Amino acid sequence: MIQTVLGNIEPSKLGKTLAHEHFILDLDWVRKDGYSYIFDVEEVIPEIKQMMAQGIESAFEVSTIDMKRDVNKLKEISLKTGLNIVCSTGYYLSEYHPEWLNKASEEEIAEVYIKELTSGIDGSDIKAGLIAEIASSPKEFVGNEKKILKAAGIASKKTGFAVSTHTGRVNAIETIETLLNEGVNPDKIIIGHQDLIDDHEYHLSLLKYGVNIAFDTCGKTVYMKDEVRALNALKLVEKGYEDHLLLSNDVSRHTYFTSFGKKGYLAVMDSVVPLMREYGIKEEIINKFLIDNPARIVNNPLVKE
Numbered sequence: 001m002i003q004t005v006l007g008n009i010e011p012s013k014l015g016k017t018l019a020h021e022h023f024i025l026d027l028d029w030v031r032k033d034g035y036s037y038i039f040d041v042e043e044v045i046p047e048i049k050q051m052m053a054q055g056i057e058s059a060f061e062v063s064t065i066d067m068k069r070d071v072n073k074l075k076e077i078s079l080k081t082g083l084n085i086v087c088s089t090g091y092y093l094s095e096y097h098p099e100w101l102n103k104a105s106e107e108e109i110a111e112v113y114i115k116e117l118t119s120g121i122d123g124s125d126i127k128a129g130l131i132a133e134i135a136s137s138p139k140e141f142v143g144n145e146k147k148i149l150k151a152a153g154i155a156s157k158k159t160g161f162a163v164s165t166h167t168g169r170v171n172a173i174e175t176i177e178t179l180l181n182e183g184v185n186p187d188k189i190i191i192g193h194q195d196l197i198d199d200h201e202y203h204l205s206l207l208k209y210g211v212n213i214a215f216d217t218c219g220k221t222v223y224m225k226d227e228v229r230a231l232n233a234l235k236l237v238e239k240g241y242e243d244h245l246l247l248s249n250d251v252s253r254h255t256y257f258t259s260f261g262k263k264g265y266l267a268v269m270d271s272v273v274p275l276m277r278e279y280g281i282k283e284e285i286i287n288k289f290l291i292d293n294p295a296r297i298v299n300n301p302l303v304k305e
Contacts, residue, residue, distance in 0.1 A: 001299070001300060001301075001303040001304065001305060002014060002084075002086060002129055002295070002298050002299055002300070002303075003086065003117075003127050003128065003129030003300070003303060004058075004078070004084045004085055004086055004087075004129060005071060005074045005075045005078050005085045005086075005087050005126050006075065006078050006079070006084075006085075008303060008304075008305055009084060011295040011296070011299040012295070013084070014057065014058045014084060014291070014294060014295045014298075015055075015056075015057030015058055015084075015291060016055050016056050016057050016058070016287075016290045016291055017056070017057065017058040017059060017060070017084075017246075017290060017291065017294035017295070018051075018056055018058075018059045018060070018247065018248040018249060018265065018268060019059075019060050019164070019190065019214050019216060019246035019247060019248045019294050020060060020062050020132075020133065020164065020190075020192055020214055020216035020246075020248035020249075020250050021059045021060065021061055021062070021248055021249060021250065021251060021265065022038060022061065022062065022063050022067075022250070022251055022252050023038060023044050023048065023059075023061055023063075023073075023074060023077055023085070024038055024039070024041070024044070024061075024063065024069065024070045024073045024074060024077075025037065025038055025063040025067040025068060025069065025252065026039070026067060026068035027067060027096075027252060027253070029068065030095050030096055035253050035254065035255045036252065036253045037253060037254065038251075038252075038253065038254045039254075040254075041073050041076050041077055041080075043254060043257070043259070044077065044254070044257075045077060045080055045081055046259070047251075047257050047258060047259070047264045047265055048077065048081050048083055048265065049081060050258060050264065050265070050266060051264070051265040051266060051269075052081060052082070052083060054266065054269035054270070055269065056083075056265075056268075056269065057083065057084060058083065058084035058085070058086070058294070059083060059084070059085055059086070059248075060086045060088070060129075060130055060132065060164065060248075060294070060298065061074055061085050061086065061087045061088060062088045062090075062130070062132040062133040062164055062192075063087075063088065063133075064088065064089075064090045064091050064092040064096075064132070064133060064135075065089065065090065065091060065112075066091050066092050066096040066097060066098060067092055067096065069087070069088070069121075071087055071121045071122060071124060071126040072122075072124060072126070074087050074126075075124075075126055086128075086129040086130050086298055087121070087126065087128050087129065087130070088128050088129075088130045088131065088132040088133065088164070089112070089113045089116035089117060089121070089128035089130075089131055089132075089155075090113065090131050090132050090133060090134045090148070090152060091109075091134070091135070091144075091148040092133065092135045092166065093135045093136075093137060093142075093145070093166070094137060094142040094143035094144060094145050097143060097144055097148075101144040101147065101148065102144065104147075105147075106147055106150040106151045106154055107151070107154060109147060109148055109151035110151040110152075110154035110155040110158070112151075113128075113131055113151060113152065113155035114155050114158060114159055116128045117129075117131070117155065117159050117161050118159060128161075129161065129298055129300075130161060130162055130163075130164055130298055131152045131155055131156055131161055131162065131163045131164070132163065132164035132165070132190075133164055133165060133166040133192060134148060134149055134152045134163060134164070134165045134166065135148075135165070135166035135167075136149065136165070136166070136167060136168070136171040136175060137171075138168045138170065139168075139170055140170065140171070141171060141174070146178070149165075149175060149178050149179070150178060150182060152179070153178060153179045153181070153182025153183065153184050154182055156179070156182070156184045156185075156188055157182055157183040157184055159300070159302065160188070160300045160301065160302040160303075161188070161298075161300055162188040162189070162190060162297050162298050162300075163179060163184060163188060163189055163190070164190040164192055164214070165189075165190065165191055165192050166192050166193060167191050167192055167193060167194075168193065168196075168197075169197050169199075169202065172191055172194075172206055173205070173206070175191065176189065176191065176206065176209050176211055177209075180209065186209055186210035186211045187210060187211070187212065187296070187297065188297060189211040189212060190211070190212045190213070190214050190246060190297060191206055191211055191212070191213045191214065192213075192214045192216055193214065193216060193217060193250070194206070194213040194214060194215060194216075195214075195215035195216065195217055195218065195224060195228075195229045195232065196217055196223055196224055198224065198228050198232065200232060200235045200236075203232065203235075203236060204236075204239060204241075207236070207241050207244055211244070212244045212245065212246060212293065212297060213244065213245060213246075214245075214246045214247070214248060215229050215232070215233060215245060215246070215247055215248075215272070216246065216247065216248035216249070216250050217248075217249070217250045218247060218248065218249050218250075218267040218268045218271065218272045219249055219263040219266070219267020219268070219271055219272075220249075220250070220267075226267065226271045226272050226275055227275055229272055229275075230272055230275035230276045230278075230279055230281075231279060233245060233272075233276055233281065233289070234276070234279045234280065234281055237281055237285055242285045242288050242289070243288060243292070243293060243296075244293065245288075245289050245293065246289060246293050246294055246297075247268050247272065247273075247289050247290060248268060249263070249264075249265050249266075249267050249268055251264060251265055268290075273286055273290075
């Protein structure tokens, strides 16, 4: 079963899924740039409806505890749109961490994750269905980042839930090996933001561990052209890794919305998927990226109806 903010669903009900999105979050409390947030349910709903008109039925909402995640607003969004939302438990980059993590053990942090996965979040009956987005800083693990990663591994091993990460090139192998050392099933690991790295051999070096990677910043062409994302996906398909790739947009501020003239949550289906087709990736393979792989990874056989 897959845990959503409205309850459990069969994997077959997930449908086309974006694997790394934000619908309610606040990064501005750290960045203080005046726009790194999404607060308003009524502002985000029209954006989600546009996305759903493309055929998207579900999303992994990877906002963490310290991103000011609000599961009650996510439930409201799901009720008003019909989108299946898998919400997350976890902590983000070091500068967002609460002070109590400094003295907490990995096991104590894992218990927070486990409670949110098995009992509910913030006094509600809404349960997380994913441990995400567990973050590390670009050049090295900073502060308690290694600790929250090990805690994610402990929680995943105990509960069977998947772990999705915010990972750059430098820390990727260490992230994978840390989770594997904690006993995590490699197929329950999603290494995020890998479309920002244009290096096919590097991608293969990660996938050889049996993990999954996400091309999840689609449409952010200031960092990488969508043509490169699609071509790198093709290279992975040619090497037989179509069962280990996921797609998303990673909309993390409301100024990315179409109401601001940007692509919002539409870039995967409007830009990257058409490019994949143009480059010869077959529809059944694209459906693996969007349907089969997300459903397999977040499905937890330990969860009952």
